[in-house]
Amino acid sequence: MDLQIDRLTKQFEQKKKPPLTVLDDINLTIEEGSFVSILGPSGCGKSTLLSLVAGLKHPSSGTIALDSNPITGPHPNRGVVFQEPALFPWLNVRDNVRFPLRKTMPKQEQLERVQEYLQMVQLSGFLDHFPHELSGGMQQRVAIARVLAMDPQIMLMDEPFGALDEQTRIVLQDWVEWIWQKTGKTVLFITHSIREAVKLSDRIIMLGARPGTVMADKRVELTRPRNQEDMAALETEISSLLKSEINTVMKEALSDASHH
Numbered sequence: 001m002d003l004q005i006d007r008l009t010k011q012f013e014q015k016k017k018p019p020l021t022v023l024d025d026i027n028l029t030i031e032e033g034s035f036v037s038i039l040g041p042s043g044c045g046k047s048t049l050l051s052l053v054a055g056l057k058h059p060s061s062g063t064i065a066l067d068s069n070p071i072t073g074p075h076p077n078r079g080v081v082f083q084e085p086a087l088f089p090w091l092n093v094r095d096n097v098r099f100p101l102r103k104t105m106p107k108q109e110q111l112e113r114v115q116e117y118l119q120m121v122q123l124s125g126f127l128d129h130f131p132h133e134l135s136g137g138m139q140q141r142v143a144i145a146r147v148l149a150m151d152p153q154i155m156l157m158d159e160p161f162g163a164l165d166e167q168t169r170i171v172l173q174d175w176v177e178w179i180w181q182k183t184g185k186t187v188l189f190i191t192h193s194i195r196e197a198v199k200l201s202d203r204i205i206m207l208g209a210r211p212g213t214v215m216a217d218k219r220v221e222l223t224r225p226r227n228q229e230d231m232a233a234l235e236t237e238i239s240s241l242l243k244s245e246i247n248t249v250m251k252e253a254l255s256d257a258s259h260h
């Protein structure tokens, strides 16, 4: 099922100032089963866009629809993974993953599903562990298993590896690519890392700053698994695009400041 974003605009009210436009007339179709990353300078509206797709925030104008059904709020067909794993500290791994399933199916089925997805994230030996007994990377895998177990159509991932060390991050990148290939889910993935985006994505959408519009939309045709040499040229190209965008924003900010 495609995700269709039409003429999407989001503004936030500000005290004693005109509203802040964060996303301005965004039009995108995200194809079913594709891995799409969103890159852009800090504050350009990446998280806002993801929250809108999640249904946690509402558009100021425009629409978002999943296979022609308008999104009006959160729904299990869209699973969200944040930078912080957000597990319940008082529940063990089994019950953390089971939690969202508890009203949707018989208990035996819940437990089977929990087992299946913890196996997929290679944590089936940790059912009785509590979050504080796990490393950050393991906690994030539990959080991902919890979302996968709900069998969403789309995984919305907001810098899921941003808080992890470089080595763990590289391992989890390979692993998320494997999960994506195995499950065939659509992934919408926010990252600050150009390398991560180039490694994982079918398509990279770059948001520009103030107000957030689509600055570039690139298909990545490199064969998987991708190696550093093949990725280098595209990384350089994206990096210079982003640098010039950030420069523009900083110059604007400086000139605004000097006029006040």
Ligand SMILES: Nc1ncnc2c1ncn2[C@@H]1O[C@H](COP(=O)(O)OP(=O)(O)OP(=O)(O)O)[C@@H](O)[C@H]1O
Binding pocket: 012, 013, 020, 022, 040, 041, 042, 043, 044, 045, 046, 047, 048, 049
């Ligand atoms: N609830 C809110 N009320 C007012 N302004 C908001 C609100 N949420 C976000 N903003 C503003 O909207 C802009 C975009 O924020 P957003 O978090 O979407 O950016 P981002 O691209 O995800 O940033 P980063 O890369 O730093 O995480 C920022 O200027 C932010 O201050």
